[in-house]
């Protein structure tokens with residue numbers, strides 16, 4: 001059944017204050033394992049499953065993973081695309097995103113132009129989002145040819161975030177990169193949150209309830225965790241620790 005994922009997110013934010021989403025990368029994990037992670041994450045209280053990864057190349061692998069997860073979980077499955085291969089007809093929604101501080105026009109608007117007709121034809125709900133790389137951004141920063149914003153320059157993150165909002169994007173994502181040694185600094189989150197009206201997503205390097213809490217206290221609305229579920233056998237406990245640290 002089609003659902004209004006954007007409304008679902010806003011309703012949850014209203015109710016819970018902040019939420020967590022679980023990122024699964026089909027390039028790193030095989031289908032059955034992806035689904036097992038999603039099922040455990042849902043039991044632990046995750047609000048959505050995001051599927052994607054910086055180096056994902058196989059659309060059929062993505063389809064297999066999204067279809068399998070959709071059969072077993074109730075929370076929405078949202079695509080987190082890295083390229084034209086990141087679209088699946090089985091998903092509930094797609095972060096329709098632009099890497100604002102890329103040095104390449106491909107990641108600003110060309111890949112979106114190549115993908116938009118397919119997204120429209122499939123009728124996938126679109127969630128327009130400005131994506132901003134902080135620091136080197138790991139694989140996302142490298143592939144996206146980002147000019148990462150230095151950790152000690154929050155004013156630059158504010159500028160890009162407000163530009164995204166003024167241009168009509170309905171979410172902003174500050175991304176330190178999957179597996180980042182240090183998450184987005186709280187000072188940067190706080191400055192952006194002070195002026196931004198759309199929901200603020202923060203991810204990269206968040207691996208504990210404590211660091212999730214710090215980010216939410218600073219102003220993050222949505223915390224994305226990925227590496228956490230790849231590295232541990234204890235998916236349910238790890239996600240539960242994050243969720244219970246940030247939701248009211």
Ligand code: 1GP
Pocket residue numbers: 023140175176177178179180202203204205206224225226227228
């Ligand atoms: C990456 O922000 C996400 O796009 C998640 O990062 O893998 O470090 O949790 P982690």
